[in-house]
Amino acid sequence: xxxxxxxxxxxxxxxxxxxxxxxxxxxxxxxxxxxxxxxxxxxxxxxxxxxxxxxxxxxxxxxxxxxxxxxxxxxxxxxxxxxxxxxxxxxxxxxxxxxxxxxxxxxxxxxxxxxxxxxxxxxxxxxxxxxxxxxxxxxxxxxxxxxxxxxxxxxxxxxxxxxxxxxxxxxxxxxxxxxxxxxxxxxxxxxxxxxxxxxxxxxxxxxxxxxxxxxxxxxxxxxxxxxxxxxxxxxxxxxxxxxxxxxxxxxxxxxxxxxxxxxxxxxxxxxxxxxxxxxxxxxxxxxxxxxxxxxxxxxxxxxxxxxxxxxxxxxxxxxxxxxxxxxxxxxxxxxxxxxxxxxxxxxxxxxxxxxxxxxxxxxxxxxxxxxxxxxxxxxxxxxxxxxxxxxxxxxxxxxxxxxxxxxxxxxxxxxxxxxxxxxxxxxxxxxxxxxxxxxxxxxxxxxxxxxxxxxxxxxxxxxxxxxxxxxxxxxxxxxxxxxxxxxxxxxxxxxxxxxxxxxxxxxxxxxxxxxxxxxxxxxxxxxxxxxx
Amino acid sequence: xxxxxxxxxxxxxxxxxxxxxxxxxxxxxxxxxxxxxxxxxxxxxxxxxxxxxxxxxxxxxxxxxxxxxxxxxxxxxxxxxxxxxxxxxxxxxxxxxxxxxxxxxxxxxxxxxxxxxxxxxxxxxxxxxxxxxxxxxxxxxxxxxxxxxxxxxxxxxxxxxxxxxxxxxxxxxxxxxxxxxxxxxxxxxxxxxxxxxxxxxxxxxxxxxxxxxxxxxxxxxxxxxxxxxxxxxxxxxxxxxxxxxxxxxxxxxxxxxxxxxxxxxxxxxxxxxxxxxxxxxxxxxxxxxxxxxxxxxxxxxxxxxxxxxxxxxxxxxxx
Numbered sequence: 113x114x115x116x117x118x119x120x121x122x123x124x125x126x127x128x129x130x131x132x133x134x135x136x137x138x139x140x141x142x143x144x145x146x147x148x149x150x151x152x153x154x155x156x157x158x159x160x161x162x163x164x165x166x167x168x169x170x171x172x173x174x175x176x177x178x179x180x181x182x183x184x185x186x187x188x189x190x191x192x193x194x195x196x197x198x199x200x201x202x203x204x205x206x207x208x209x210x211x212x213x214x215x216x217x218x219x220x221x222x223x224x225x226x227x228x229x230x231x232x233x234x235x236x237x238x239x240x241x242x243x244x245x246x247x248x249x250x251x252x253x254x255x256x257x258x259x260x261x262x263x264x265x266x267x268x269x270x271x272x273x274x275x276x277x278x279x280x281x282x283x284x285x286x287x288x289x290x291x292x293x294x295x296x297x298x299x300x301x302x303x304x305x306x307x308x309x310x311x312x313x314x315x316x317x318x319x320x321x322x323x324x325x326x327x328x329x330x331x332x333x334x335x336x337x338x339x340x341x342x343x344x345x346x347x348x349x350x351x352x353x354x355x356x357x358x359x360x361x362x363x364x365x366x367x368x369x370x371x372x373x374x375x376x377x378x379x380x381x382x383x384x385x386x387x388x389x390x391x392x393x394x395x396x397x398x399x400x401x402x403x404x405x406x407x408x409x410x411x412x413x414x415x416x417x418x419x420x421x422x423x424x425x426x427x428x429x430x431x432x433x434x435x436x437x438x439x440x441x442x443x444x445x446x447x448x449x450x451x452x453x454x455x456x457x458x459x460x461x462x463x464x465x466x467x468x469x470x471x472x473x474x475x476x477x478x479x480x481x482x483x484x485x486x487x488x489x490x491x492x493x494x495x496x497x498x499x500x501x502x503x504x505x506x507x508x509x510x511x512x513x514x515x516x517x518x519x520x521x522x523x524x525x526x527x528x529x530x531x532x533x534x535x536x537x538x539x540x541x542x543x544x545x546x547x548x549x550x551x552x553x554x555x556x557x558x559x560x561x562x563x564x565x566x567x568x569x570x571x572x573x574x575x576x577x578x579x580x581x582x583x584x585x586x587x588x589x590x591x592x593x594x595x596x597x598x599x600x601x602x603x604x605x606x607x608x609x610x611x612x613x614x615x616x617x618x619x620x621x622x623x624x625x626x627x628x629x630x631x632x633x634x635x636x637x638x639x640x641x642x643x644x
Numbered sequence: 645x646x647x648x649x650x651x652x653x654x655x656x657x658x659x660x661x662x663x664x665x666x667x668x669x670x671x672x673x674x675x676x677x678x679x680x681x682x683x684x685x686x687x688x689x690x691x692x693x694x695x696x697x698x699x700x701x702x703x704x705x706x707x708x709x710x711x712x713x714x715x716x717x718x719x720x721x722x723x724x725x726x727x728x729x730x731x732x733x734x735x736x737x738x739x740x741x742x743x744x745x746x747x748x749x750x751x752x753x754x755x756x757x758x759x760x761x762x763x764x765x766x767x768x769x770x771x772x773x774x775x776x777x778x779x780x781x782x783x784x785x786x787x788x789x790x791x792x793x794x795x796x797x798x799x800x801x802x803x804x805x806x807x808x809x810x811x812x813x814x815x816x817x818x819x820x821x822x823x824x825x826x827x828x829x830x831x832x833x834x835x836x837x838x839x840x841x842x843x844x845x846x847x848x849x850x851x852x853x854x855x856x857x858x859x860x861x862x863x864x865x866x867x868x869x870x871x872x873x874x875x876x877x878x879x880x881x882x883x884x885x886x887x888x889x890x891x892x893x894x895x896x897x898x899x900x901x902x903x904x905x906x907x908x909x910x911x912x913x914x915x916x917x918x919x920x921x922x923x924x925x926x927x928x929x930x931x932x933x934x935x936x937x938x939x940x941x942x943x944x945x946x947x948x949x950x951x952x953x954x955x956x957x958x959x960x961x962x963x
Binding site: 164165167168170173304305306307309324325326327328330351353354355356357359360361363364366367369520521 | 675695696699727728729730735738739742790793794797798801802805808809810811812813815908909910911912913914917918920921924925926
């Protein structure tokens with residue numbers, strides 16, 4: 113009897129202990145546990161699944177996908193992208209270049225305010241771009257090398273002075289640069305070290321109200337948000353829930369615990385979900401491409417015939433059909449993909465998979481027993497599937513490719529040091545061919561992994577960058593793409609068709625190209641609504 | 645005598661902790677890759693790279709970094725997260741309660757289920773129950789957390805709808821409902837950890853109890869006419885429990901290891917997941933901090949086990 117009492121006391125103590133240990137429980141307003149569950153969806157809450165936490169709430173520093181999804185809803189950009197990749201107004205209403213291309217002017221909306229009531233003005237934009245330039249923040253810093261200084265013409269108008277004509281400047285800052293509140297960020301001694309982890313002052317369609325790391329991020333709509341089609345975002349509350357394992361995330365969607373999966377699903381998972389009547393799959397084009405890059409500084413890869421031999425030893429169609437399960441399109445071996453209608457060149461032809469031609473080219477180059485290493489990120493489910501296919505097809509041409517599937521950080525480090533023969537990877541977003549080509553193929557370019565040094569190509573890219581409109585840039589950029597194709601400075605394998613899944617209880621999402629925008633971009637979430 | 649015994653164990657614990665801290669410090673720096681690349685764009689300028697390295701203290705010689713870290717640690721400072729620009733203590737303290745709830749409840753459940761099963765197997769040795777328990781025990785030892793996790797989530801979560809899919813608590817629940825929700829979310833991750841651990845408890849208990857049941861004092865108790873259940877539970881089990889207690893100490897470390905995968909599969913917001921994320925982000929301070937905390941927990945648990953042992957069994961105290 114005494115023992116039973118003791119056991120009961122022990123059990124009670126364990127439960128009480130567990131309860132006492134419980135971290136503070138949130139208690140936000142109504143709605144369901146997570147997604148819409150079995151009931152019909154209401155516009156009260158939309159729950160979005162993601163595979164990672166927000167790492168940094170400072171939009172100028174954070175560089176993960178979840179960082180972008182959350183901070184994009186908090187910090188406006190000058191422009192946004194439509195379904196075709198075209199720039200459309202957001203914070204900016206008009207933009208133009210001067211005739212000499214050395215001055216860019218932007219006019220702003222006058223109805224945007226920060227969440228602390230202060231207006232969003234030209235001062236904020238100037239502060240943001242100057243900070244990016246001064247502290248050299250990642251991608252944006254690399255894209256504004258022509259930027260000299262900015263002048264505030266009025267609270268809603270800015271003039272950017274450029275050191276050289278650059279028709280990609282507005283395109284780049286419009287899309288890539290989130291605007292931060294000067295009056296908040298300037299108080300930080302170093303913006304790079306500013307965590308921005310509480311008391312957020314934002315101006316997007318949603319404001320962040322609660323953070324439970326490892327679990328969820330709760331955002332409430334801003335009742336008056338001019339850029340939303342109806343002036344107010346449709347959904348009252350957006351919740352990002354974190355599922356580090358994509359399989360669990362998919363189960364949560366199937367169970368109704370979440371309404372949307374923000375990240376792109378691997379092709380095999382997408383195929384398995386197609387028959388589920390409760391799930392709608394949306395296909396969005398990638399703005400990037402998957403490719404093989406050959407290190408032109410290493411022998412015998414400095415010989416174009418060897419690079420061509422390698423290009424003819426890849427079975428492109430098999431990769432798209434088998435590894436990507438059909439969720440990929442050809443780009444005709446061109447860096448101007450169909451996702452770029454302003455620049456796409458239909459005359460380009462994909463390298464034929466022809467092992468005899470490959471052998472012949474190697475013979476002409478006097479190369480025998482060719483053996484090369486190929487690095488790739490082993491955690492990338494697509495590349496992990498097609499890397500062995502590249503190896504096997506090359507073997508038919510008598511080329512040995514040694515696969516080096518690496519842990520992501522090692523892969524990035526090796527790529528950055530150009531320590532490889534063949535680099536297998538993919539670009540996530542190549543949204544502006546003149547600017548992208550400058551980074552990827554110009555001598556000394558930031559992401560010139562193949563270490564291309566070709567004065568003719570540099571000149572063509574420069575012409576493209578100086579042009580102030582896509583129509584003007586198209587000629588030299590198409591010429592540049594042809595040169596890249598002939599010289600095999602890049603071997604584009606495919607453009608992926610991304611699969612995004614959401615519950616059929618929701619509708620009216622506005623998909624945009626690239627995983628970074630997906631269907632969780634500000635414009636899409638501002639107009640999404642429960643299905644009738 | 646008793647104080648000396650505790651003092652020696654305490655000193656040994658501190659030495660173990662220092663060793664764990666040192667190994668971890670150098671081990672994370674052996675990771676291939678560059679932590680600066682995980683923070684900034686891989687194609688940053690040399691100037692920015694140098695600035696970031698200096699900010700992180702990674703521009704100093706390794707020994708200087710190590711001594712600085714030890715100095716910080718003694719002052720209770722685990723440093724700043726590279727990626728989150730937040731104090732590591734803040735990052736980890738948010739996660740620690742969840743890991744403690746998960747691992748402690750798994751440990752209690754494993755002991756509560758494992759010992760009676762071991763006793764049943766030993767007392768019914770070579771019977772069908774024993775065989776079944778042995779097969780189950782050996783199978784459990786070879787289970788892989790992610791497979792078990794997805795299987796349980798799919799069957800008990802999606803198909804039967806008994807448990808939620810991932811997470812640790814219903815955000816809308818308050819008060820007692822929040823506690824119930826937390827326990828509800830805890831069941832599947834806890835069950836996964838129990839399943840992978842149960843085998844060793846059951847099999848150890850079975851073999852030590854079978855040995856104890858053949859000892860003279862058991863024969864004497866039986867000869868004195870003590871009830872068979874009292875012979876088992878009052879005499880034999882008490883002696884057979886000592887090796888099982890040792891396993892509990894060792895298993896604690898494994899339990900924390902299992903928590904990394906369990907928390908990842910079940911989207912459970914504990915330290916295991918913080919480790920998983922920090923490895924990908926090369927966030928050395930968070931990684932080191934998490935390992936220090938876990939090492940301290942294992943050392944403390946072993947210290948308590950040692951001390952408890954000393955009180956329970958005088959032979960240990962004088963050994």
